[in-house]
Amino acid sequence: MNTFxxxxxxxxxxxxxxxxxxxxxxxxxxxxxTEQWSTTPELISLYGTPFYDGLSTAEQQxxxxxxxxxxxSLNIHGEKSLIEGLAQRLYRKGNDLVSPYIHHFLDxxxxxxxxxxxxxxxxxxxxxxxxKMVFTREYEPGEDDFMxxxxxxxxxxxxxxxxxxxxKDERLxxxxxxxxxxxxxxxxxxxxxxxxxxxxxxxxxxDVWSMDTRERxxxxxxxxxxxxxxxxxxxxxxxxxxxKDAFDVQEQALQMQATRKHRAEVSAxxxxxxxxxxxxxEQPQL
Ligand SMILES: [Fe+2]
Ligand SMILES: [Fe+2]
Numbered sequence: 001m002n003t004f005x006x007x008x009x010x011x012x013x014x015x016x017x018x019x020x021x022x023x024x025x026x027x028x029x030x031x032x033x034t035e036q037w038s039t040t041p042e043l044i045s046l047y048g049t050p051f052y053d054g055l056s057t058a059e060q061q062x063x064x065x066x067x068x069x070x071x072x073s074l075n076i077h078g079e080k081s082l083i084e085g086l087a088q089r090l091y092r093k094g095n096d097l098v099s100p101y102i103h104h105f106l107d108x109x110x111x112x113x114x115x116x117x118x119x120x121x122x123x124x125x126x127x128x129x130x131x132k133m134v135f136t137r138e139y140e141p142g143e144d145d146f147m148x149x150x151x152x153x154x155x156x157x158x159x160x161x162x163x164x165x166x167x168k169d170e171r172l173x174x175x176x177x178x179x180x181x182x183x184x185x186x187x188x189x190x191x192x193x194x195x196x197x198x199x200x201x202x203x204x205x206x207d208v209w210s211m212d213t214r215e216r217x218x219x220x221x222x223x224x225x226x227x228x229x230x231x232x233x234x235x236x237x238x239x240x241x242x243x244k245d246a247f248d249v250q251e252q253a254l255q256m257q258a259t260r261k262h263r264a265e266v267s268a269x270x271x272x273x274x275x276x277x278x279x280x281x282e283q284p285q286l
Contacts, residue, residue, distance in 0.1 A: 004097070004196065004200055005097055007192070007196055008097055008098060008100070008101050008193070008196070009100075011101055011104070011189050011192060011193055012100050012101050012104060014189055015101075015104035015107075015108065015186075015189060016104075018185060018186070018189075020111070020182075022111040022114045022115065023114070025182070026115065026118070026175065026178055026179070026182075027175075028118065028122060028175060029173075029174075029175055031123065032065065032123040032173055032175070033173075034061065034062045034065040035058050035061050035062065036061055036172075036173055037061055037064050037169075037171045037172050037173070038061075038064045038065040038067070038068035038172065038173055038176050039064040039065075039067040039068045039071065039166070039172070039176075040162075040165050040166050040169045040171070040172065041060065041064065041171075042165075043067075043162055043165060043166065044060070044063060044064055044067050045067060045232050045233045045234075045253065045259065046063070046238075046249070046253050046259075047258070047259075047262070048256075048258030048259065048261075048262070049252075049253050049256050049258055049259065051243065051249050051252075051253060059241070059242065062241050062242065063237075063238070063241035063243070065123075065124075065241075066124070066237035066238075066240045066241045067237055067241075068119070068176055069119075069120050069123075069124045069126075069127075069128065069237065069240075070128055070231075070232070070234040070236075070237040071159075071162060071232070072116035072117075072119055072120050072127075072179070073116070073120060073127045073128035073129075074128075074231045074232070074234075075112065075113075075116050075159060075183075076113050076116050076117055076120075076127055077130040077132065078155045078156075078159070079109045079110075079112055079113050079116075080113070080130075082105075082109055082152055082155075083106055083109050083110065085148045085152075086102050086105055086106050086109070087106065089102060089145070089148075090102045090103070090106070098197065101193060104189075105190060105193070108186040108189075108190070111186070112182075112183055112186065115179045115182060115183070116179070116183075119175065119176075119179060124240075128234060128236050128237065131230075131231055131234070132227055132228075132231060133227065140208075140209055140210075140213050141205075141208070142201065142204070142205040142208070142209075143205075143209070143213060143217065145201065146198070146201050146202065146205060146217065147217065147220060147221070149194060149197050149198050149201065150198055150217070150221050150224075150274075150279065151221070151224050152190075152194055153191075153194040153195065153198050153270070153273075153274075154221065154224055154225050154228060154270055154274075155228055156187055156190055156191055156194060157191060157194075157267075157269060157270035157273075158228060158229075158266055158267060158270065159183075159187070160184060160187050160188070160191060161266045161269075162180070162266075163180045163181075163183050163184040163187060164180075164184050166180040167180040167181035167184050195273060198277075198279070199277055202277055202278070202279055206278070214278075214281065215281060217279070218279065218280050218281040218282070221274065221279065221280060222280060222282075222284040225267065225270075225271075225284055225286070226284065226286065229263050229267075229286060230254070233250045233253055233254055233259075234250070235247045235249070235250045238250065260286055263286040264286050267284075267286060271283065271284065
């Protein structure tokens with residue numbers, strides 16, 4: 001058994017050990033007080049900008065609630081397309097080694113949507129709609145698969161930074177902390193799998209791909225990273241939190257030094273991995 005195979009097998013055993021029933025695990029409070037923190041203040045998209053500083057604590061907390069609804073909503077949309085892509089790859093020719101793990105991946109992502117959706121529908125009565133644009137185009141052999149798992153890696157690595165911080169933040173409503181903790185617990189395996197597979201695939205394919213293809217992949221993943229970040233700045237959440245001119249707030253906040261610094265800091269680990277492995281060919285501007 002090679003190292004790749006052994007690592008996948010280890011991840012499968014860990015998933016079996018951590019298997020839970022998502023319906024009996026969490027205790028949902030009747031309602032959530034929006035005048036408490038539902039997102040770590042420093043992780044709120046507008047933190048460090050005049051838009052945030054101009055709010056009272058109660059207003060910042062209200063914004064933190066809708067930011068949690070946005071964070072959970074964007075997770076649901078990411079997980080929906082993840083499940084679609086994983087299901088297509090399950091038992092596909094050439095995937096014998098990873099199919100047993102894909103079963104766990106599918107199972108765990110479905111559970112995550114049960115927690116995230118449970119929170120959004122119970123306490124906000126809605127999930128924010130998906131805002132991400134999807135581009136389709138022609139691919140070279142292996143490119144489609146590689147990009148799928150590359151996108152999954154970027155998406156999950158950013159989310160996990162938020163999950164880890166919020167799982168530990170005692171200022172947050174307990175249910176929010178629990179959801180972040182549960183998600184991080186499963187995601188630590190998904191991240192290990194993602195890095196293992198993305199590295200393995202790139203090693204296999206980069207020799208057969210032309211330099212043009214490698215540049216295109218780098219560009220595509222850079223755009224994906226930027227599009228992923230944009231979702232964290234949701235005008236609908238700003239509007240629900242009572243902010244005026246929500247679209248202007250989004251546009252201006254994205255340009256501000258404080259938010260650029262935040263995005264660079266949260267993405268640092270993921271970007272380092274992609275650059276060290278030659279996948280991203282230049283440092284992306286966030
Ligand atoms: Fe997930
Ligand atoms: Fe995941």
